[in-house]
Amino acid sequence: MKQTKTLKVRVRDKYIPLLNEMARSVNFVWNYINELSDRAIRERGLFLSAYDIQKYTDGSSAELPLHSHTIQEIGKEYATRRKQFKKRKLAWRKSGGVRRSLGWIPFKSGAAKWKNGQVYHNGHSFKVWDSYDLSRYRFKAGSFSEDARGRWYFNVAVEVEVEIPAGQDRIGIDLGLKDTATCSDGVKLEASRYYRDQEAKLAVAQRAGKRQRARAIHAKIANRRKDVLHKFSRALVERCGVIIVGDVSPTKLAKTKMAKSVLDTGWGLLKTMLEYKCDSAGIVFKVVGEQYTTQTCSNCGTLPDSRPRGIAGLGIREWSCSACGVTHDRDVNAARNILALGHERP
Template identity: 65%
Template sequence: MQKTKTLKVRVKDKHARHLNEMARSVNFVWNYINELSSRSIKERGKFLSAYDIHPYTKGAGKELGLHSHTLQCVASEYVTRRKQFKKNRLNWRKSGGVRRSLGWIPVNTGAAKWKNGQVFHNGCFFSVWDSFGLGQYKFRTASFSEDARGRWYFNVVVSVEVEQSAGTGAVGIDLGCKESATDSNGEGVEGREYRKLEAKLGIAQRARNKRRVKTIHAKIRNRRQDDLHKYSRKLVNKNAAIFVGNVSSQALTKTKMAKSVLDAGWGSLKTMLEYKCDHAGVAFEEINESYSTQTCSCCGTIPDSSPKGRTGLRIREWTCSECGAEHHRDINAAKNILAAGHRRLAVGIPVL
């Protein structure tokens, strides 16, 4: 059985100038479609589809230095985003200035190939740091994308063989701010990468050293992603079922806890676990974690001694007044999430 997977490799810096030129052309096409669609809605009351837009951009690829498939991809992406945000006109893509849009060049299936140890697209060869062995895959849809530091990456969707996980255990995961994640086995991810580099980031910002600021932000992101990838892979390899609390990071980003919540990377961890479990045949479910912190994982009661409310957030360890069991706050919550996950599997998972 095969699954799709997106591989991301860095393009060597010597191609940055050419990619920037192509990205400016993509921005021009996007803005043209944006204006065309807006006028069609205003004057004729008609929403243009990607098929309707194609005749207006046909043949422009040669003059703009773009592959014809890229023009089709831009139109398709525009229509998708317009439906998603339910707007008559989307934001313009800017090629210069302080609010410059990061470079993006979409590539359709068959428009990019692996040739002579390089990525071949639109008549040009792009050298990359190939950490995945791209030559063994058949490319599907792809894109070139730029990050905040001006570095370019090649992202390609490929088909991979599914490897069934040999794990037989089950684990519950409690997401928190003190530690990004703690599981029922007592392991987890410490997180707080932003907090660790916050002082250095503040110095760079006060000095108005934009390059240094971007570098520190990239380091924070890379460290966080690396920790979450290693932790999620470890869980998938060892377990046959993974349950995680359904805490909403989007809701908490509107509170005073926003900085800690964003630093924890809950959404990234859930996404990683979801697709890695899908590829490995591991059961993955989000469980209602209501009262998981207050409930004793040994006797199942909510004793008077358990931490409650905002005042109880500082309590990291507590003893159950009913059975006398000693608990670590996050590990106890993870065990309750695991127990709730087992009960849900016992009665079956309803189809939504």
């Protein structure tokens, strides 16, 4: 079965000046469209579509170091984001200063090709660290993008052959702070201290005003977290046919005193990974409400008097049901109840 997948490879650093120049032109076009759209709304009450915007930008590629497809994609993206955020005017893209926008150079399908072992786009060839053997693929739409450390990446959509995993396990997942994820079959992903382990080094770099060093530390933290979550989510997808996750909200909990610990776990990232990997593999994925899943006995389905309750009960990791006598691991019990909710059982 064929599916569309986005591949991301790093571009060699010697092309940074060229890509930065192209990115500044992208910002110029974006800001022009932003002003144009704002004036059209103020003066004529007209919201310009991507088609309308293209009329005003046709021929500008002759004066700018950009492919005509890139300029069309900028207009299309602008119209999409303006509609998404329901604003008459979006933020300006800044090419300099502390708050400068990270570089972004979009392109349409066919505007980038693999030629002589390099990515060919807009009359330029770019060497990349080719970890996917890009010569095997036909490029669709994509972009060049810059990260916070000034490194550039080539992102492109391609069609790949996907094998459907044979696993048929049904798993419920409870997200927590002691263990990032606990599965209904007892498998756990231990909470790692990605940020906490680097916090002291990060503070030293920030106090010394070493921005590049601080960015490198932040990147290391993010990469470690992504690596662990990718491996865990991939292992689940390989062996499962149904995955059910509790609807715990990291956004809401990030506003409490637990903010650092909550953000360090990467709950949102894990749910995103599971969602798109399950979709790609044809696996059922659901997010269900987790109210009372910790307090309900997964064996008899009652709310016993012996259940852990409130803030005072957070330290109780094991408890016995006073109704049926079964002893539960707190998180495994919650995961089993989440799995039951996914099957729409009370």
